[in-house]
Amino acid sequence: MPLQESSSSPDEALADPALSLPSMDACTHQDLRRMAANLAIPVEPVIEDTDPMVDILTEDTPARLALPLNKTVSKITNALWQTPATLTPTLKGAERRYYVPNSEHDYLYSQPNPGSLVVQAAAQKERLPQPGPSPKAREPKRLDLLGRKVYATGALQLRIANQQAMLSRYAFNTWQAVEKFRDRLPVEDCQEFTAVALEGKVISQTALQAALDTVDSAAHTMATGVVMRRGAWLHVSGIPPDVQHTIQDLPFEGKALFSEHTDSRLHTLKDTRSTLKSLGIHTPAPQRRHLPYRQQGRAQPQVPCGDYWRRRSWASGGSSRASAHPQGVRGRHRRPRTDTQHGGPHSPSHQGKPQF
Structure with missing residues (x-):
């Protein structure tokens, strides 16, 4: 059985070119002294905080350089920043x-x-x-x-x-x-x-x-x-x-x-x-909840208090409150009076007494 072809390097078999972009050494990218000297532009070294305990590990690393911003680039930038909201x-x-x-x-x-x-x-x-x-x-x-x-x-x-x-x-x-x-x-x-x-x-x-x-x-x-x-x-x-x-x-x-x-x-x-x-x-529409009359944003008519109907009853010659106000005092229905409330023959106090 023939052997399957494999990659010449284990790193090539494990690396996925779609997951990372081709990159260069950052030190080479920052070491632009010759370009700065050719263009006659000043450069400044980038000062990085280092730990004195491990600074011996970075002795051979060249210093990074900071290039100045070009005058034309700065001019275009400042001109566009004048109207940031309406800028195309x-x-x-x-x-x-x-x-x-x-x-x-x-x-x-x-x-x-x-x-x-x-x-x-x-x-x-x-x-x-x-x-x-x-x-x-x-x-x-x-x-x-x-x-x-x-x-x-x-x-x-x-x-x-x-x-x-x-x-x-x-x-x-x-x-x-x-x-x-x-x-x-x-x-x-x-x-x-x-x-x-x-x-x-x-x-x-x-x-x-x-x-x-x-x-x-x-x-x-x-x-x-x-x-x-x-x-x-x-x-x-x-x-x-x-x-x-x-x-x-x-x-x-x-x-x-x-x-x-x-x-x-x-x-x-x-x-x-x-x-x-x-x-x-x-999905069925939710049923609308009928709100009270007051909560629908309309003014509810005010009902006169009990003193008003009492005064009106005396003024009319002692007419019944039910005829003057069908709903009773303060808008409530009152139960009709019975003989039990005045000690009648059907009241509890007369039910237990012997008849002579």
Whole structure:
């Protein structure tokens, strides 16, 4: 029986390339002294707190460098911060410079569709015939619009970082192709040419790592926008909070705002009438409770007190209280008087006496 082919290294068999991004040594990424010297910019070492007990373990580690913020970058940042509320999510010029195929990645150009049973439940709770692009309530609608801005910003960052990564790889391949001319140079220039080519490849690798870090940041930004929009719809839907937390943390697939597993989670609900109705499960409407006359918001007519009817009885010549006030004093029905109350023949005091 032939043996199955195995990986040449145990690490390759255990490592999953989909779980981690390709990374470079952080020390190499921070050691940019030559670049700073070429651009004539000052650098500062990053001061890190170290334990004097274990500082001997980091003696050979090069110091990290902090690069100053470019004047143009600072100028653009301060200009955009003047109107943060009315600021557009992306720059139109940048939108036209960075493109990817729209057929396969349309989620980078348009907002994800919020179609789900959550949206239908929210529409029923807001008494709308059809769900709208945003919730009707004021605060959830603002949150949804803010999430749209955040999502659009992350999508543009992702397209820019994608192009930066390709340009960095192209620069690395260019420096690698130039090395074939090294043997045609004079001997005195060969060593300097090799150093320049090596420096160019290191710069390309560093730029590639920066582009991948930008991709990671852009993906976080887009996910933040998705969570904000999901939270706006879930707040209006009336779904229990524990189920909201589960639905809000489902993976984003790039096609719709809510994951395809959202509806299957909602099928387990039994205490949200609007959601059950959207699922096609009939639930009887709760019976309206008839409130007292006073609690319905109407003024209840005041009944005159007993003194009023007593005075009226004396004024009318001793007429009965029942004729003057059918409900009696203070609106109560009184029992008619019997002979038992005045010691009549049927009272308890006369039942035990002998008859002579």
